[in-house]
Amino acid sequence: MRYLSVLLLAGLVASAATVAAAPDLTFMSTQMRPITEAEWVRTVLLPPFTTETGVPVVFLGAEEPELTNRILAEFEAGRGSLDLVGDLHGNFLVYYGALKDLGAELAQLEALGDRTLAQSFVELGRIGDAQVYIPWMQATYVLVANKKALQYLPSWADPTTLTYDQLYLWAKKIYEATGEQKLGIPAGPRALLHRFLHGYLYPSFTGAQVKKFDSPAAVLMWEYLKDLWQYVTPSAPLLDSMDTALLSEEVWIAWDHTARVKTAVMERPDDFVVLPAPAGPKGRGVITVLAGLAIPQTAPDPASAYQLIEYLTRPSSQVAILEGVGFFPVVTEAAGAVPTGGLKVLADGVAVQSASPDLLVSIIPGGLGARGGEFNKVYLDSFTEIVIRGRPIKEVLAQQGALLDALFRETGAPTPVPDVYLP
């Protein structure tokens, strides 16, 4: 017993020494790691916080394994130097046991009354019984429509609550009126088509990204996609992003990552509207690349870390982040605070999508390690075989489904969101 108290005392002295030697708040993040972004965080985003609170912040960009290993090592050692951690949802799943429960801090934030954190994101941050992280910022994929296309939208359809059936009718009507296939889905060699398949269509039609890969609902989904593809621009298999196709008006309606339509919307903000992705029978399947903020259990200064979380989730900081590095707010009030122009058009669209009542959030599966690329390949190959080459759907799904099962079995990757919620 005495031995233990000596150890404890030694630990206290040691941590006191660390605090005394480094009073700075240490903030490590896998996001905003590129040099120019990290520089922006240090010189633009954080200085007002230091001026306000008197707490200097050391911002460290880190690769995913570096951050994970450091947190786990500090947790095992029982003392650490990291105060605040910024990371993606999928990575938190690996080390959430080493993080502090932020339930009280969340309540404190919400009590401030100036910010409404998107509820679906807050729930994602609840892992096990703890609020492991506070939502920080997001990237996602949306629909962008040229305003010329809106007149062809079926009159009973609301563009902000579009369904996949309505999207089909819309594209069909444009084709019948103009003779051109004006729907854009990027399917080039470097396109993000796989995200559309596993994170948008699959959850919307089957309620899952992976679990229902080879199911009757999936067959219906592929039949739908084959039908829809008649109205997709024939050059889609060569398009890697939708920017240029939107600007050249080769397409009028396009689905893509926000970063890959940004140029078009920024260049001609008055010509485009940004809409939520369509919904299917099981909901509005949407991928969120969600970054959160967490405090390690071993953080030397959790109180200041909370202050920094409070600062970073303010609507004004959220807007600054959008303008600085292009990540979208997770706080509803922020969308209204974006000045004007293309960025506002984009932010409004993303905000409407995040607030959709039938939203079915998907998180890009983590834990596949180096084999994440093979996960994408399963979906891309299925697409090529079914839609481009016209092979029988069931045959392809059986073959590719076996590969998908093997991939999850061999890597031991956790079941992704939203599949985990299925019975």
Add this chain to the structure above:
Amino acid sequence: MPRTPALRSLASEKALPYWLILPTIAYVAVFFLVPVVQALLLAFRTQDGQWTTRFLVRMVQDIQFVSALRFTLLLLAIIVPLQLVTALFIALLVNTRFRGSRTFLYICAIPLGISDLAAGLIWFSLFTQHGYINSFLYGLGIIERPIFFLSAQNTGWVLGSIVLAEHWRATAIVLVILVAGLQMISRDYLEAAEVFGARSWQRLWHVTLPLLKPSLQSALIIRTILALQMFAVVVAMGGRMVPVLAGEAYYWYYLYRNTNVASAYALLLMVISALLAWGYLRFLRPREVRP
């Protein structure tokens, strides 16, 4: 210091050539042989050093494998003969030494200096929806709306465009080799044939072509191997619609991040190249003329 016999033989004149080629050998060993062996090992060994055929099996069973192999061989079978005939035709034309033949040769060789991806993009910009060909046809009033040459509905058009682009881009290398070969053929043979009353096509068939065999052989080997590696043009114009073996190797390496399967593809390409090269060497061997 007295020299030992070993040292003396190392410094002898007999050893000199070996010293001189040593840098080349070292270069080839370090930058060619070692990577080849490493690639071979990658195709057959897991990360923890277990020997396996798993990666080969994965490659062969892959859903894209058969299409990739088929498209590669199909493109090879169309492009190489086509280029050989064109190059031979131009080479014979140049060899007549007409006025301006040198300038003509230089113009024909221009595509040699253009990177294959750039060539792919040039042709892509010709064939694309708002490309030069469509604009031209539209301008003339021949078409009402753009034709999609490069689309999944028209794999034939896509293949045709790739063949055209490759034909434009890589015929020059064959041409240059054949022109050099033709210039090495002594006029005496042709004059002798003429004396014996051979017509011009007989001279071509019985004198020029047989004497050109070594050049044809080199041109075929080089061109076939390059055609097997063809990839940038195909990706620029065919995207995912036309898979080829070299493209699959690239995708497995960069997109699917599986170096083992990528190596298996590289190995397959090497085996096909070696077999075809052996075939050319075996069947195009210049016959010894016996008295």
